[in-house]
Amino acid sequence: xxxxxxxxxxxxxxxxxxxxxxxxxxxxxxxxxxxxxxxxxxxxxxxxxxxxxxxxxxxxxxxxxxxxxxxxxxxxxxxxxxxxxxxxxxxxxxxxxxxxxxxxxxxxxxx
Amino acid sequence: xxxxxxxxxxxxxxxxxxxxxxxxxxxxxxxxxxxxxxxxxxxxxxxxxxxxxxxxxxxxxxxxxxxxxxxxxxxxxxxxxxxxxxxxxxxxxxxxxxxxxxxxxxxxxxxxxxx
Numbered sequence: 001x002x003x004x005x006x007x008x009x010x011x012x013x014x015x016x017x018x019x020x021x022x023x024x025x026x027x028x029x030x031x032x033x034x035x036x037x038x039x040x041x042x043x044x045x046x047x048x049x050x051x052x053x054x055x056x057x058x059x060x061x062x063x064x065x066x067x068x069x070x071x072x073x074x075x076x077x078x079x080x081x082x083x084x085x086x087x088x089x090x091x092x093x094x095x096x097x098x099x100x101x102x103x104x105x106x107x108x109x110x111x
Numbered sequence: 112x113x114x115x116x117x118x119x120x121x122x123x124x125x126x127x128x129x130x131x132x133x134x135x136x137x138x139x140x141x142x143x144x145x146x147x148x149x150x151x152x153x154x155x156x157x158x159x160x161x162x163x164x165x166x167x168x169x170x171x172x173x174x175x176x177x178x179x180x181x182x183x184x185x186x187x188x189x190x191x192x193x194x195x196x197x198x199x200x201x202x203x204x205x206x207x208x209x210x211x212x213x214x215x216x217x218x219x220x221x222x223x224x225x226x
Contacts, residue, residue: 043202043217088154097142098167099215101154
């Protein structure tokens, strides 16, 4: 199987707290991407980290990548109720455009 | 700029019937992808078009699924005959054909329920 795995499957936190989601993948990658899906909506691209990068920031998002462990983490700082959604990592391999998605983490942020 | 649009947003059909899903990519995007998420599991790749040509259809589950992209514009994904295990959310995405990474934009998905 080529799919990635994410943990936790579900995460509930209070507004203002940080949320950390982890992703593991199985193939060699060109880059790894994180997406958000609000209930009933499409996937929204959040951030991309290339295989030669170790950390990347975008606003309240911080992504790390450890290619030796084939793992990545997404940190959302100072969470808001509007961050409530499902979050997916997606790995893009070499010489391919297709994305291999993780199983997703369902984040619930309580006001 | 209009985003990727998918029709219908929901479809409920009986086992054995036929359903056709449609995806309109962003104008000018040569790459078009189909993915699906079944029963809350991971999102899985189905196939990839570059213009009207199938670049990679390795994820198509079986011959009950037929994808077309006539003229390299919109795409359809037909399931005939539908089975219960085909229930899930079908996503379409599009991106520009450029070297290196280009962001894929996803539609809101079609939720298919086979009863």
